[in-house]
Each structure stands twice: as C-alpha cells, then as structure tokens.
Amino acid sequence: MEHLTILAQTAESSAGPVVSMQIILDSVWEQVTTLSWLQAVLAISFGVVYLLYGWRIFKVLVVICFGLVGLFAGIKIGARFDLQILGGVVGLSLLAGISVPLMRWAVSILGAIAGGILAGGIWYACELPEEYILAGAIIGIVAGGMISFIIFKIAVMLFTSLGGGILIVTGMLALLHHYESIQEPPTETIKAMLYSHHWFVPVLLLAPTFIGIIVQNKFIKNSKSWNV
Numbered sequence: 001m002e003h004l005t006i007l008a009q010t011a012e013s014s015a016g017p018v019v020s021m022q023i024i025l026d027s028v029w030e031q032v033t034t035l036s037w038l039q040a041v042l043a044i045s046f047g048v049v050y051l052l053y054g055w056r057i058f059k060v061l062v063v064i065c066f067g068l069v070g071l072f073a074g075i076k077i078g079a080r081f082d083l084q085i086l087g088g089v090v091g092l093s094l095l096a097g098i099s100v101p102l103m104r105w106a107v108s109i110l111g112a113i114a115g116g117i118l119a120g121g122i123w124y125a126c127e128l129p130e131e132y133i134l135a136g137a138i139i140g141i142v143a144g145g146m147i148s149f150i151i152f153k154i155a156v157m158l159f160t161s162l163g164g165g166i167l168i169v170t171g172m173l174a175l176l177h178h179y180e181s182i183q184e185p186p187t188e189t190i191k192a193m194l195y196s197h198h199w200f201v202p203v204l205l206l207a208p209t210f211i212g213i214i215v216q217n218k219f220i221k222n223s224k225s226w227n228v
Contacts (some may be wrong), residue, residue, distance in 0.1 A: 021130055028201065029194060032173045040174035051212040054160025055153075055220055061160060062106045063096050070095030103176030108148040111155030114162040115144015118209065121202035155218060161212030162205070169204045 054061060070091035078087015099106040105146065119140020122131050148155030161188055180187045193200045 009189045012132030021124065023134065025195060025201075028170075029095075029191065031170055032177055032190075035171065035174035037175065037178055040171040043171035043174070047164045047169075047171060047208075049164070050167055051161055051164025051208060052215055052219070054212075055216050058107065058156045058160055059103060061163070062103060062110065063099050065110060065163075066099040066106060067092045067096035077224070104152060107152065107155045107159070108145060110159035111148030112141045114159040115147070116141035117162065118206065121205055125199040125202035127198050131169060133200050142160070157213045157216045157220075158209075161209045163218060164212055165205050165208035168208050169201075173204075 050061070071088045072091070074086075074087040074089070074091020074094075074141070075084045077091070080083045081087070116137040117140070120133055120137035123136030124130070128136065144155075144158065148158070173194075176190050180190060
C-alpha cells in the first residue's frame with residue numbers, strides 16, 4: 001500500500017525523472033524518520049503477514065490499496081473546490097467500490113505497478129542513466145502487466161510480496177535509525193547508505209519480495225481450497 005502512496009506523491013511533481021528519484025528517496029527517508037519504535041514493530045509485523053499470507057487476503061488488500069489511492073486523489077481534487085473531506089470520501093468510495101467487481105483487473109494493475117517499481121529499482125541499482133529510469137519502469141509495468149493478465153496468481157504474489165517487503169524494510173530501517181539516534185555521538189549510517197549507494201534500497205526490497213513469492217507459491221500449491 002505504501003508504494004502506491006509514494007507513486008502518487010511522485011506523480012504530483014512536474015519535475016523530470018532525475019529529480020523524481022530524489023523525491024522518492026526523500027519520501028522514503030521521511031517515512032523512516034517519522035515512525036516510532038512501536039509503529040516500526042507493527043509495520044514489520046503486518047509486513048510479514050502481508051508478505052507470506054497476502055494470497056489469502058489479497059481481495060481485502062486490493063480494496064484497501066485502491067481506496068487509499070481514491071482517497072488521496074479525491075482530497076487533491078476536492079482541494080480545488082475547498083471540499084477536501086467530501087472529495088476524499090467520494091474518491092475512496094468510488095475506487096474501492098469499483099475494485100470489487102473488477103477484482104481481476106485491479107490485481108493485474110497492482111501487479112503491473114509492482115513490476116514497474118522492481119524494474120525501476122533494478123535500473124537504479126545498476127546505476128544506469130537516471131534520465132531514462134522512467135523507460136526502465138515502463139518496461140517493468142508492461143512486463144508485469146502481461147504476466148499478471150496471463151497468470152493471475154503471479155500478480156497476487158507479486159504485489160503482496162512487494163507490499164509486505166516495503167513494510168518490513170521501512171520498519172527495519174526505522175528501528176535502525178532509532179538505534180543510531182541514541183548512540184553517543186548519534187550516527188547517520190543508514191541515511192548515508194540510502195542516499196550514497198544506489199543498490200541499497202533496491203536490494204532491500206528485492207530480497208524480501210522474492211522470498212515472499214517463493215514462499216507464497218509453496219503455500220498456494222499446498223492449499224486446495226484457495227481459488228481466485
């Protein structure tokens with residue numbers, strides 16, 4: 001869910017792809033630094049459930065994801081008419097409601113978005129030209145979308161594993177940040193790694209995502225009652 005929020009925040013900016021990467025990193029660091037110890041632990045706990053058992057509750061997760069996007073978009077549109085609350089409620093209700101009868105399409109869209117995030121992360125980790133990182137993300141969106149439409153279960157595993165991985169990584173970085181802040185003197189190793197090493201965030205996201213896909217695939221194969 002958090003990856004949709006970050007994408008929405010990035011889309012607000014009219015800046016180019018290079019500046020957008022800075023915006024994404026700033027957004028990630030803001031999330032890390034604003035979480036308390038308790039919130040970080042809760043994020044990790046929910047992330048583990050999301051990562052390993054998202055295939056069981058994916059319909060609820062889809063509705064929540066689309067509802068949050070609708071809420072965010074509704075607030076932004078409503079702000080133009082000084083009707084933020086009404087706009088948020090309408091946007092949330094509209095997208096959440098649409099996602100229910102169009103569940104397969106909604107899951108495929110989330111799978112495509114997850115593919116775009118992973119492809120963009122790999123592009124960034126390999127230190128390829130940042131001015132073309134959007135092209136890499138689009139390739140991932142197309143590939144993720146095609147795979148999601150062909151094999152529905154892959155879309156479920158892809159977006160739930162990535163979503164769980166984001167929660168886990170954010171929580172772990174927040175805990176490490178809190179640990180660094182109580183040292184004498186305080187250190188900023190995590191922040192330096194985040195901004196200085198291109199591979200840092202993508203590797204942290206890719207590792208749990210692939211673990212989640214492998215584990216979920218085993219669970220789904222052994223679950224005769226699971227259907228889409």
